[in-house]
Amino acid sequence: MxxxxxxxxAELEELLSSGKRVLADFFMDNCGxxxxxxxxxxxxxxxEENLEIVTMELSRNPEIATKYEISTVPYLxxxxxxxxxxxxxxxxxxxxxxxxxxx
Numbered sequence: 001m002x003x004x005x006x007x008x009x010a011e012l013e014e015l016l017s018s019g020k021r022v023l024a025d026f027f028m029d030n031c032g033x034x035x036x037x038x039x040x041x042x043x044x045x046x047x048e049e050n051l052e053i054v055t056m057e058l059s060r061n062p063e064i065a066t067k068y069e070i071s072t073v074p075y076l077x078x079x080x081x082x083x084x085x086x087x088x089x090x091x092x093x094x095x096x097x098x099x100x101x102x103x
Contacts, residue, residue, distance in 0.1 A: 004054070021078070021101075022079040041097075086103075
Protein backbone atom coordinates (compact mmCIF):
# COMPACT_ATOMS: atom_id res chain seq x y z
CA MET A 1 0.00 0.00 0.00
CA UNK A 2 1.27 3.42 -0.95
CA UNK A 3 0.45 6.58 0.96
CA UNK A 4 -0.71 9.59 -1.04
CA UNK A 5 1.06 12.65 0.30
CA UNK A 6 1.02 16.32 -0.56
CA UNK A 7 4.41 17.83 -1.38
CA UNK A 8 5.94 21.06 -2.67
CA UNK A 9 8.14 21.81 -5.68
CA ALA A 10 11.46 21.18 -3.91
CA GLU A 11 10.21 17.85 -2.57
CA LEU A 12 9.08 16.83 -6.06
CA GLU A 13 12.49 17.59 -7.56
CA GLU A 14 14.19 15.62 -4.76
CA LEU A 15 11.85 12.68 -5.30
CA LEU A 16 12.43 12.72 -9.06
CA SER A 17 16.21 12.78 -8.58
CA SER A 18 15.90 9.54 -6.56
CA GLY A 19 14.91 7.69 -9.74
CA LYS A 20 11.70 6.28 -8.23
CA ARG A 21 8.49 5.87 -10.24
CA VAL A 22 6.30 8.81 -9.29
CA LEU A 23 2.67 9.57 -10.08
CA ALA A 24 2.10 13.26 -9.41
CA ASP A 25 -1.37 14.78 -9.22
CA PHE A 26 -1.41 18.55 -9.74
CA PHE A 27 -4.51 20.29 -8.40
CA MET A 28 -6.05 23.52 -7.15
CA ASP A 29 -7.90 23.77 -3.83
CA ASN A 30 -11.05 25.26 -5.40
CA CYS A 31 -11.36 22.57 -8.11
CA GLY A 32 -14.25 20.10 -7.74
CA UNK A 33 -12.88 17.53 -10.21
CA UNK A 34 -9.54 17.70 -8.36
CA UNK A 35 -11.27 16.64 -5.14
CA UNK A 36 -12.82 13.69 -6.97
CA UNK A 37 -9.41 12.75 -8.38
CA UNK A 38 -7.92 12.77 -4.88
CA UNK A 39 -10.47 10.16 -3.74
CA UNK A 40 -9.70 7.97 -6.77
CA UNK A 41 -5.95 8.25 -6.08
CA UNK A 42 -6.38 7.24 -2.44
CA UNK A 43 -8.30 4.15 -3.56
CA UNK A 44 -5.71 3.42 -6.27
CA UNK A 45 -2.84 3.74 -3.78
CA UNK A 46 -4.17 0.77 -1.77
CA UNK A 47 -3.14 -1.61 -4.56
CA GLU A 48 0.20 0.01 -5.48
CA GLU A 49 3.55 -0.76 -3.90
CA ASN A 50 6.36 0.28 -6.25
CA LEU A 51 5.05 3.74 -6.97
CA GLU A 52 5.26 7.03 -5.11
CA ILE A 53 1.95 8.89 -5.36
CA VAL A 54 2.06 12.59 -4.56
CA THR A 55 -0.17 15.62 -4.94
CA MET A 56 0.77 19.25 -5.37
CA GLU A 57 -1.31 22.41 -5.09
CA LEU A 58 -0.29 24.50 -8.10
CA SER A 59 -1.11 27.99 -6.83
CA ARG A 60 1.51 27.41 -4.11
CA ASN A 61 4.01 25.99 -6.63
CA PRO A 62 3.70 28.13 -9.79
CA GLU A 63 7.26 27.31 -10.89
CA ILE A 64 6.25 23.64 -11.26
CA ALA A 65 3.22 24.56 -13.36
CA THR A 66 5.52 26.51 -15.66
CA LYS A 67 8.24 23.86 -15.77
CA TYR A 68 5.86 21.04 -16.72
CA GLU A 69 3.51 23.24 -18.81
CA ILE A 70 0.43 22.57 -16.69
CA SER A 71 -2.42 24.95 -17.42
CA THR A 72 -5.46 22.86 -16.49
CA VAL A 73 -6.26 20.70 -13.45
CA PRO A 74 -6.53 17.95 -12.45
CA TYR A 75 -3.36 17.01 -14.28
CA LEU A 76 -1.36 13.86 -13.62
CA UNK A 77 2.16 13.05 -14.71
CA UNK A 78 3.84 9.66 -14.42
CA UNK A 79 7.60 10.03 -14.01
CA UNK A 80 10.12 7.23 -14.48
CA UNK A 81 13.81 7.78 -13.73
CA UNK A 82 13.05 11.49 -13.31
CA UNK A 83 11.61 11.82 -16.82
CA UNK A 84 7.99 12.39 -17.91
CA UNK A 85 6.60 9.08 -19.17
CA UNK A 86 2.88 9.89 -19.42
CA UNK A 87 0.62 12.94 -19.03
CA UNK A 88 -3.07 12.69 -18.16
CA UNK A 89 -5.53 15.56 -18.19
CA UNK A 90 -8.76 15.47 -16.23
CA UNK A 91 -10.26 12.83 -13.97
CA UNK A 92 -8.74 9.38 -14.56
CA UNK A 93 -10.49 6.24 -13.38
CA UNK A 94 -8.63 3.65 -11.30
CA UNK A 95 -8.63 1.14 -14.19
CA UNK A 96 -7.08 3.71 -16.53
CA UNK A 97 -4.39 4.50 -13.97
CA UNK A 98 -3.60 0.80 -13.60
CA UNK A 99 -3.29 0.38 -17.39
CA UNK A 100 -0.92 3.34 -17.66
CA UNK A 101 1.22 2.26 -14.71
CA UNK A 102 1.51 -1.30 -16.01
CA UNK A 103 2.65 -0.32 -19.54
